[in-house]
Every structure is written in structure tokens, then in C-alpha cells.
Amino acid sequence: MSKPSLQLNEKQVAEWIEFRRDLHRYPELSFQESETAAKVAERLSEMGIRYETGVGGHGIVADIPGTEPGPTIALRADMDALPIQEESGLPFASARPGVMHACGHDAHTTILLAAAQLLTQQSFPGTVRLLFQSAEEINAGAKAMIEEGALSGVSEIYGLHNLPTLSAGKIAVCSGAMMGSVDRIEITLEGRGGHGAIPDQSIDPIVCASAVVMALQTAVSREISPFQPAVITIGSLQAGDANNVIPHRAVMTGTIRTFRPDVQRRMPDIIQRIVSRVADGYRCSADIQYIHQVPVLENHDECATHVEAAAKQVVGSDGLQQAEPTMAGEDFSVYLKQVPGCFFWIGSGPKENADQAFGLHHPRFDLNEECIPVGASMLAEIAMQRLFAITTPE
Structure with missing residues (x-):
């Protein structure tokens, strides 16, 4: 398997895992993500990335400009937790009774920040837009961000979701309908x-x-x-x-x-x-x-092909799978009604017997943190490949 061209080093991985654990310990419900947003904003400031807060609730929109004009590729992560009492027994389990990151949005937020760190070290045309979204769990955050201009000027959008029944180190994607309305x-x-x-x-x-x-x-x-x-x-x-x-x-x-x-x-x-x-x-x-x-989450065919190409670069052909359709829903579908894009699964389960892991929204949900560097490489790789491809088409 070839090494990804964009990859966190061991020190960076450790730092981002610690950051994710802090988010996990202090989860916040939909449209209440003020502390989470503040932590995101602090990291963006440290990386020298300009951002706007309070977009569609506690959402954040940040742009990483390239070295020359070009298209804008958006990458999205959600930030909210669920009204679930955690039973994982983890040392960094939720400190807030009745609230838990049982869907892994703490990891999604961390992955997007880590991808931003990778991208700030690169030269590319155009702009990468980072969308840190509120209130995915109640299907309201994407609409709110769009209404406040988060997609203005965006050419394509990409997002991911962890899947504990898929082994860490694997990516699953498909064209067309992937998740239900x-x-x-x-x-x-x-x-x-x-x-x-x-x-x-x-x-x-x-x-x-x-x-x-x-x-x-x-x-x-x-x-x-x-x-x-x-x-x-x-x-x-x-x-x-x-x-x-x-x-x-x-x-x-x-x-x-x-x-x-x-x-x-x-x-x-x-x-x-x-x-x-x-x-x-x-x-x-x-x-x-x-x-x-x-609506139904429908990936655009060409964009799904681009995600597959990035996945082969990051995890190799053996790590790429065809995503099985599911009736679970995701408000990323609202973005896909506005601009072309693709949503994909990133494995967050154990290396063995992942199909027996506790699923999303379970009080004993436990995320394999090996998905964090893989997810960061995937988002950064997708953005880089698309910016260069659109700017300098064959």
C-alpha cells in the first residue's frame, strides 16, 4: 500500500487524540455547542486560519486560502452530542449526566481540524472551506448554515462519518443514494x-x-x-x-x-x-x-469517484469498500441538494470482529481512535486532489 502524501506525524496524532478526548468528556447537545465551538476557534487561531463564528447556531466557517485563485472545496464536520447516558466506562467518559458523544461527532470535529493542520502546510490553488456544524442530530444545522451563506462560492463539498461496525483503516463509499430521507x-x-x-x-x-x-x-x-x-x-x-x-x-x-x-x-x-x-x-x-x-442523501457520481481515488491513496485498494445503503439519515444531504459532493464512511471499529461492535447511538459506543489520522488524511487528500484537478483539468 502506498503511503498517503498527506499524513500526521506521531506527535500530531497524539495531540489530536487528546483533543478529541477532551471534547468527548464535555459533550454538548444540538444548538448548545458553545464550549466546543470555542475550542475549535482556539485551534483555528493557533493555526492562523481566519474564521467566522455563530453561523447557523454555534457553527464555524473557516477558509484556508491557496497561493493562487481557484475553486472553493468545502469540508464539513458536525459537533453536537446526544441525550444519552454514557455507559462506556472510558477514563474520559462524559462528565455531563445524560449527554454523550455516542455518534462520534467529537472525532469528526477533531478530524477536520487535523485535516486543516495538514492543509496549512501545503501549497494549492483556490480555497478550502471548513464547516464546523451545529445540530446535525436534530436535522437542523445544515439548513441553518446554508441560510447564512456557508456554501457561498463553493464548488464541491465532502464529509465523512465514522462507522464502528467497519474496521479502522477502511473507507466505504458509493454513488447515488446512500442514506435515507x-x-x-x-x-x-x-x-x-x-x-x-x-x-x-x-x-x-x-x-x-x-x-x-x-x-x-x-x-x-x-x-x-x-x-x-x-x-x-x-x-x-x-x-x-x-x-x-x-x-x-x-x-x-x-x-x-x-x-x-x-x-x-x-x-x-x-x-x-x-x-x-x-x-x-x-x-x-x-x-x-x-x-x-x-431528503435522501444522494452522492454525486463523479464526486464519489474522486473519494475512491483519494481512498486508494490513503488506505490502498484493499481498504476501500462499497458502502451499503442505510435508512439512517444525515443532514449532509441538504448540502448535496445545493452543490455536488460526496459523503462517505470511515471505519472506527476494532480491527477484528468490527461487525460485533456497539453501534452508533449506543450508550457503550467506543470509537477506535486510529480513525482520526486516516480521516484527516482523507479530507486533506480529497481537497488537494480536487483543487488541482479543477484548476488544471486534463
């Missing part, structure tokens, strides 16, 4: 409360809610082609407080995932029809809120 539904069913022993004098919203949950499954099994993946999951159902009382209302929330834009567009009407008609059959009224969040 994400929408949210909020359903309130109202009946008439009463005594649990006298159901005929009430209208039971719990029974209605049970029927709605089951009926919603037919939206996928009977209305969407089996060759067009879709998922409807009701994740919460709240109703009543006492065992012998029929409550007045039931409230449920759920997530809708699809893998094609046309299927995503069809879902609101399907959900509205099923819920309202089932509710009517059970004598309940239904209020349905369908909240669009992010």
Missing part, C-alpha cells in the same frame, strides 16, 4: 375520557392508537413497491396515567424513512389518509403533523 410525524388522537370499568360511556383513544400503529404498517407493505425501501416507526406513544382511567387523548410520534425522493413525496398523503380514517372508525378525532426534515 428523514421526516417526523406527530399524531394526537382525542376521544372522551372516563372510568375504565365503564368503557361504553367513553371513547378510548388508546384502542384507536393501537389500531393506528398497526394500520400505518400497511403504508409500506401494501402501498409502496417492495423494490422501493421505506420505513415507518412509531417511537413514542403517551396516553393516560392511571390503570383504571380511560384517558382523553393519546399522543404518538414517529419517523418516516424512504430511499427515493418520489416515495418521500407520497408519504404525507398516505399517512394523513390512513390515520384520519382509522381514527374516524374508532370515533376519535386526529391531528396529524407531518414535518419534513432532510
